[in-house]
Amino acid sequence: MRPPWVKGAALPAALGLLVLVAVASLGAGEMHLGPARIWDGLTGHDTLAAVILWQIRLPRVAVAILVGAALGASGLVMQAYFRNSLASPGLLGVSSGGAAGAVVTIGAGWASGSILVMPTAAIAGAFLATGAVVVLARRGASTERLLLAGVALNAMLGGVTSYVLSNFTISYERNTQVVFWLLGGLEDRSWEHVAIASAVIPCAVLLWPLGRPMDLLSLGAPEAQSLGVDVRRLRLWLIVLSTVMTALATAVAGTVGFVGLVVPHVLRLLVGPEHRRLVPLSLIGGAVFVLSCDLLGRAAGGLRLGVVTALVGGPYFLWLLRRQA
Amino acid sequence: MNALEIVNVSLPGRLHAVDLRLKQGTLVGLIGPNGSGKSTLLQVAAGLLPTGEGSLSWQGRDFKGIGFAERGRMTAWVPQEARFEFGFSVRSVIGQGRYAHGDDGRGIEAVLERLDLQDLALRPVNQLSGGERQRVLIARALATEAPLQLWDEPLAALDVRHALEVLMLANELKDAGSTLLLSLHDLRLAHCLDSVAVMHAGRLRAFGPPAEVLTPELLREVFGVRARTAPGLLLELS
Numbered sequence: 274m275r276p277p278w279v280k281g282a283a284l285p286a287a288l289g290l291l292v293l294v295a296v297a298s299l300g301a302g303e304m305h306l307g308p309a310r311i312w313d314g315l316t317g318h319d320t321l322a323a324v325i326l327w328q329i330r331l332p333r334v335a336v337a338i339l340v341g342a343a344l345g346a347s348g349l350v351m352q353a354y355f356r357n358s359l360a361s362p363g364l365l366g367v368s369s370g371g372a373a374g375a376v377v378t379i380g381a382g383w384a385s386g387s388i389l390v391m392p393t394a395a396i397a398g399a400f401l402a403t404g405a406v407v408v409l410a411r412r413g414a415s416t417e418r419l420l421l422a423g424v425a426l427n428a429m430l431g432g433v434t435s436y437v438l439s440n441f442t443i444s445y446e447r448n449t450q451v452v453f454w455l456l457g458g459l460e461d462r463s464w465e466h467v468a469i470a471s472a473v474i475p476c477a478v479l480l481w482p483l484g485r486p487m488d489l490l491s492l493g494a495p496e497a498q499s500l501g502v503d504v505r506r507l508r509l510w511l512i513v514l515s516t517v518m519t520a521l522a523t524a525v526a527g528t529v530g531f532v533g534l535v536v537p538h539v540l541r542l543l544v545g546p547e548h549r550r551l552v553p554l555s556l557i558g559g560a561v562f563v564l565s566c567d568l569l570g571r572a573a574g575g576l577r578l579g580v581v582t583a584l585v586g587g588p589y590f591l592w593l594l595r596r597q598a
Numbered sequence: 599m600n601a602l603e604i605v606n607v608s609l610p611g612r613l614h615a616v617d618l619r620l621k622q623g624t625l626v627g628l629i630g631p632n633g634s635g636k637s638t639l640l641q642v643a644a645g646l647l648p649t650g651e652g653s654l655s656w657q658g659r660d661f662k663g664i665g666f667a668e669r670g671r672m673t674a675w676v677p678q679e680a681r682f683e684f685g686f687s688v689r690s691v692i693g694q695g696r697y698a699h700g701d702d703g704r705g706i707e708a709v710l711e712r713l714d715l716q717d718l719a720l721r722p723v724n725q726l727s728g729g730e731r732q733r734v735l736i737a738r739a740l741a742t743e744a745p746l747q748l749w750d751e752p753l754a755a756l757d758v759r760h761a762l763e764v765l766m767l768a769n770e771l772k773d774a775g776s777t778l779l780l781s782l783h784d785l786r787l788a789h790c791l792d793s794v795a796v797m798h799a800g801r802l803r804a805f806g807p808p809a810e811v812l813t814p815e816l817l818r819e820v821f822g823v824r825a826r827t828a829p830g831l832l833l834e835l836s
Binding site: 488546 | 641644645646666667668669670671673674675677680681682683684685686687690691694695697698701723738742
C-alpha cells in the first residue's frame with residue numbers, strides 16, 4: 274500500500290519538479306545561465322541573456338512542456354478508452370499518423386504556404402490512425418489485438434513517410450525537414466511552434482472535467498452507461514481530444530515515443546487509478562518527462578529527444594510486458 | 599403500474615419478439631439454457647441495447663425520454679462477469695454506484711457491510727477472486743438505490759453461503775418495494791422466486807409462478823432434462 278500522504282503531495286511535488294526542470298533547461302546550453310541571470314534575462318536587465326532566453330531557450334522549453342503535456346494526457350486517455358494500460362499514442366500508430374500527415378505536406382511543398390497547413394495535416398493523419406484502431410478494437414481491445422493493430426498501422430504509415438522521403442527528394446532542405454519528423458526533436462523551435470502547440474491548452478481544459486466519468490469508462494463501457502454516463506458522448510470527446518493533442522505534439526516535435534505510455538503508468542503506481550487526479554498529473558508529468566529527456570539528451574552531447582524517450586521508455590515498456598504476461 | 603415493460607423487442611439472431619412485463623415489488627428469475635438470450639434480454643431491460651421496432655419503459659415512462667443520469671438512478675445492472683484492468687479499490691468501485699447521484703458517497707459503508715466486503719474495502723479490484731468480484735458488482739448495484747435491479751447470473755461464482763445471502767438480500771429488496779430480475783442456472787432455487795421467465799432460443803417461452811411454469815414437459819422441451827423429485831440436501835443460512 275502506498276502511504277496516503279503521497280496522493281496529496283503529488284500535485285504540488287509535480288509542479289515543483291516542473292519549475293525546477295524548466296529552470297535547469299533554461300540555464301543549460303553552450304552558455305550556462307544561473308537562476309539569477311535567468312531572472313535578469315527574462316526581465317530584460319541582461320541583454321545577452323535576454324536574447325538567448327527569449328529567442329532560443331524559452332520557445333524550446335515552452336514547446337517541450339506543451340508536447341509533454343499533450344502526450345502524457347493522450348496516453349492516459351487512450352488507456353482509459355481502450356481499458357488497457359499498454360495503449361499509448363505511439364504504440365497505436367496515432368503519432369505515426371500525425372507524422373505521415375505532416376510529412377506529406379512537406380513533401381508536396383504545401384507546408385510553406387501557411388503555418389496552419391502542417392498541423393492540420395497532422396491532425397487529419399492522426400485521425401486516420403485513431404479511426405482504424407477504434408474500428409479494430411470494437412470487437413474487444415485485448416492487448417494482443419491493440420498491439421498488433423499498432424504494429425500494422427505503424428508499418429503502413431511509416432511506409433507513407435518512407436515513400437515521401439524516397440520519391441520527393443526535391444531539395445536537401447526538404448529532406449532534412451522530413452528526417453526531423455522521424456527522429457522527433459526540439460531543436461530550433463520558434464514562437465511560431467509555441468503558438469501551434471498552445472492549442473493543447475484548450476484541449477487540456479476540456480479534458481479536465483472528464484476525469485470522473487473516465488473512472489467508470491475504464492472499468493467497462495456498458496457498466497459505465499448503466500451507472501449514468503453518456504458513454505457515446507464521453508468516448509467521442511476522449512478520442513477527439515487525445516487525437517488532436519497527439520497530432521499537435523507531432524506537428525511541432527515529430528514522433529516522440531513512449532511518453533504517453535510511461536507517464537500515466539508511473540503516476541498510477543504513485544497515486545492510484547483515479548482519473549480526477551491522473552488528468553492534471555499526466556499533463557504536468559508528461560511535461561516534466563519530456564523536459565528531463567531533452568535535458569538528458571543535450572547533456573549526453575546532442576541526442577535527439579525522440580531517441581532519449583525511446584531509450585528510457587522502451588526498456589520500461591518491455592518490463593511492463595514481461596510483468597503482464 | 600409495471601416497473602419494467604419490454605414490448606416486442608427483436609434483435610437479429612439473438613431475440614425474437616420478446617414481451618415481458620414485471621410488476622413492481624416482485625422477484626423474478628430469468629432461466630434458460632446457455633445462449634438462449636438471458637444476458638441479451640437483461641441488457642435490453644437495462645437500456646444498453648437498441649430495442650429496434652419494440653419499446654422499453656420503466657415505471658410507465660418510455661426509456662427514450664429519460665436522460666442518462668436519471669437512467670443511472672432508475673436501474674442497476676450487474677454484468678455476468680467483469681474484467682478490471684485498473685486497480686481501483688473495492689470501496690471506490692462501489693462508490694461509482696453513486697455517480698448518478700452526484701457522487702454523494704451515501705450508503706457505501708452499509709453496502710460494504712451487507713455484502714461482507716468490509717475487510718476488502720481497500721483491496722484493488724484487479725486482485726480479487728471471481729466470487730469477490732461478483733459481490734463487489736452486486737454491492738455497486740445496491741449502492742445506486744435503483745428501484746429496478748437487473749442481475750446477470752449473480753450467484754454463478756459465489757460459494758453456497760454467499761449465494762444464499764445474496765438471495766436473501768434480493769428478497770429483502772423486493773419486500774422494500776424494489777423489482778428484481780435475475781438470471782439463474784440453478785433451478786432448485788426457483789422456489790424462492792415470485793415468478794420465472796423462461797427463455798428458449800431467443801424467445802420468451804413461458805412466464806409465471808415457478809410451480810406452474812416449471813413443469814416436467816417444459817423442462818424436457820427447453821433444457822432437455824428429466825425432472826424427478828427426490829430427497830436431497832437442503833441448505834439454509836444458519
